[in-house]
Amino acid sequence: xxxxxxxxxxxxxxxxxxxxxxxxxxxxxxxxxxxxxxxxxxxxxxxxxxxxxxxxxxxxxxxxxxxxxxxxxxxxxxxxxxxxxxxxxxxxxxxxxxxxxxxxxxxxxxxxxxxxxxxxxxxxxxxxxxxxxxxxxxxxxxxxxxxxxxxxxxxxxxxxxxxxxxxxxxxxxxxxxxxxxxxxxxxxxxxxxxxxxxxxxxxxxxxxxxxxxxxxxxxxxxxxxxxxxxxxxxxxxxxxxxxxxxxxxxxxxxxxxxxxxxxxxxxxxxxxxxxxxxxxxxxxxxxxxxxxxxxxxxxxxxxxxxxxxxxxxxxxxxxxxxxxxxxxxxxxxxxxxxxxxxxxxxxxxxxxxxxxxxxxxxxxxxxxxxxxxxxxxxxxxxxxxxxxxxxxxxxxxxxxxxxxxxxxxxxxxxxxxxxxxxxxxxxxxxxxxxxxxxxxxxxx
Amino acid sequence: xxxxxxxxxxxxxxxxxxxxxxxxxxxxxxxxxxxxxxxxxxxxxxxxxxxxxxxxxxxxxxxxxxxxxxxxxxxxxxxxxxxxxxxxxxxxxxxxxxxxxxxxxxxxxxxxxxxxxxxxxxxxxxxxxxxxxxxxxxxxxxxxxxxxxxxxxxxxxxxxxxxxxxxxxxxxxxxxxxxxxxxxxxxxxxxxxxxxxxxxxxxxxxxxxxxxxxxxxxxxxxxxxxxx
Numbered sequence: 001x002x003x004x005x006x007x008x009x010x011x012x013x014x015x016x017x018x019x020x021x022x023x024x025x026x027x028x029x030x031x032x033x034x035x036x037x038x039x040x041x042x043x044x045x046x047x048x049x050x051x052x053x054x055x056x057x058x059x060x061x062x063x064x065x066x067x068x069x070x071x072x073x074x075x076x077x078x079x080x081x082x083x084x085x086x087x088x089x090x091x092x093x094x095x096x097x098x099x100x101x102x103x104x105x106x107x108x109x110x111x112x113x114x115x116x117x118x119x120x121x122x123x124x125x126x127x128x129x130x131x132x133x134x135x136x137x138x139x140x141x142x143x144x145x146x147x148x149x150x151x152x153x154x155x156x157x158x159x160x161x162x163x164x165x166x167x168x169x170x171x172x173x174x175x176x177x178x179x180x181x182x183x184x185x186x187x188x189x190x191x192x193x194x195x196x197x198x199x200x201x202x203x204x205x206x207x208x209x210x211x212x213x214x215x216x217x218x219x220x221x222x223x224x225x226x227x228x229x230x231x232x233x234x235x236x237x238x239x240x241x242x243x244x245x246x247x248x249x250x251x252x253x254x255x256x257x258x259x260x261x262x263x264x265x266x267x268x269x270x271x272x273x274x275x276x277x278x279x280x281x282x283x284x285x286x287x288x289x290x291x292x293x294x295x296x297x298x299x300x301x302x303x304x305x306x307x308x309x310x311x312x313x314x315x316x317x318x319x320x321x322x323x324x325x326x327x328x329x330x331x332x333x334x335x336x337x338x339x340x341x342x343x344x345x346x347x348x349x350x351x352x353x354x355x356x357x358x359x360x361x362x363x364x365x366x367x368x369x370x371x372x373x374x375x376x377x378x379x380x381x382x383x384x385x386x387x388x389x390x391x392x393x394x395x396x397x398x399x400x401x402x403x404x405x406x407x408x409x410x411x412x413x414x415x416x417x418x419x420x421x422x423x424x425x426x427x428x429x430x431x432x433x434x435x436x437x438x439x440x441x442x443x444x
Numbered sequence: 445x446x447x448x449x450x451x452x453x454x455x456x457x458x459x460x461x462x463x464x465x466x467x468x469x470x471x472x473x474x475x476x477x478x479x480x481x482x483x484x485x486x487x488x489x490x491x492x493x494x495x496x497x498x499x500x501x502x503x504x505x506x507x508x509x510x511x512x513x514x515x516x517x518x519x520x521x522x523x524x525x526x527x528x529x530x531x532x533x534x535x536x537x538x539x540x541x542x543x544x545x546x547x548x549x550x551x552x553x554x555x556x557x558x559x560x561x562x563x564x565x566x567x568x569x570x571x572x573x574x575x576x577x578x579x580x581x582x583x584x585x586x587x588x589x590x591x592x593x594x595x596x597x598x599x600x601x602x603x604x605x606x607x608x609x610x611x612x613x614x615x616x617x618x619x620x621x622x623x624x625x626x627x628x629x630x631x632x633x634x635x636x637x638x639x640x641x642x643x644x645x646x647x648x649x650x651x652x653x654x655x656x657x658x659x660x661x662x663x664x665x666x667x668x669x670x671x672x
Binding site: 239242243244245246247249250251253254257280281284285297300301302303316332335336339443 | 455457458460461462464465468525530545546547548549550617618619629630631632633634635662663664665
């Protein structure tokens, strides 16, 4: 997967900060070290030449080399050395003359020389000046300067890293600030896609994003209108069918009751008529219900024991209430809707799953799970979502009983209560519908 | 004894079907295609139950219910294709006693009618007098008194009050009332209880918006306040 925009912006800004700050740091360090070293060397050279002049004068005046060394003002920590008559004279116990490279000494004796040397890891600057007879060498330690430069380098590296971090943080915050409207756009789109068709994305005057939001809202509006038109159509159709179906069902019932007055040929026909037309009524009721579910009736919330409610519902549908497992579990909910949900699931189990085998009522912290298991063959995962669509039939089922809307209504009702329904396999192999409902200890 | 049932329904097919079923039950049927017919018929006839379709040409069902209720305590059952329950609630508030939606199952409708007819039958003389504050119910005679003054209650109003008063201050849920008073064996619409309570408060409370006798226990149901 590609990195998110926010991460990419943060990384880019961090790299830019690092390169800029690093470049500046390297330049600063290079200049500073060159300048400081140059300064130090120039002043060392000047000192050494002046000292050499004094030493030369003293030696020429007949002073002994040891005495002469005392003349050299001990400034700083430089170490003066005199080589005359083949032997070395040095003022203090310091570096032995053996540390100097041979060609340095030759050059120093001939015309004067400067060289950077390292002794035991410490840097020194040696300046050699020829005397009338012999050579004057003065050694200046550079250790302190190197230490200072190292310190400066460390500080500069640290600062570059800090700059890079700041760059990353700045990049991330800027990117997320830029992305706020984009995210809001995404959140709005997600809500609409999640079925919250009334959701709209707020415009906030952004010239780049507003057109996207506007077209998104227009699309949501169109979808919503389309759906409500379809629902209205369904509602109207089923409403129009109610009166005729009522009179046909009623007529069939009257005729059935008078079956003994009918001929032997007519009676079974009337029975078929009655049987078939009676199937229409629940379908119409279900159609009406599903077409009115959103924006429909308000919830009638009452404190109810869901376990007891499930037992009642089971008993009314000919299911042994002992199959309902669970302790008293009270919550505020709309009992009529819960009855529709559980009742439809039980009927579904009876039609397609060989009957309900267990109904368990369990509570978690904020939810209640009501599981309705059946004795059927279960439902393949790929089929599960489709089963909740109106008029979906199980792949194996040739049954035409029922309205085909039971599960769709159950799911819609569960959503109306702030819940959901899932389908998985029960441990015993059948299908298991799990109704999640919110556990409400107070009235909303 | 044959009972007479008035059917106010503009659809002739449904009128015919209802007529057939009611006759099979042994009832006399007064067919009225409009509310106007029904009002004329009510001048002479004294039906034991009225079935009313809410959607009628001319005077609508809701106004008919109101008008009948203003002069009679006869049980009224709304038979409607309307399932939008605000219509049902409006019908109940106007004074109806029960409702059935189309397409109805004849057996169920007949059971509802029987239930309403039974309400009108005299009760056991041994039924004790119920009392709650200024309210007194005499189930044996069907009399209701409020602060010693006679109070006119429809039969279902009487029964709901009697049920709540016999509970002795205990909360009755909408379900319990639907089961015990209306005779529902599956879960009914709790709002028909609410609209009946609304009607009752108009009759027994001094200030219906601020009830002192018939109290709502939010989320649980209703109870009578038994304190003096």
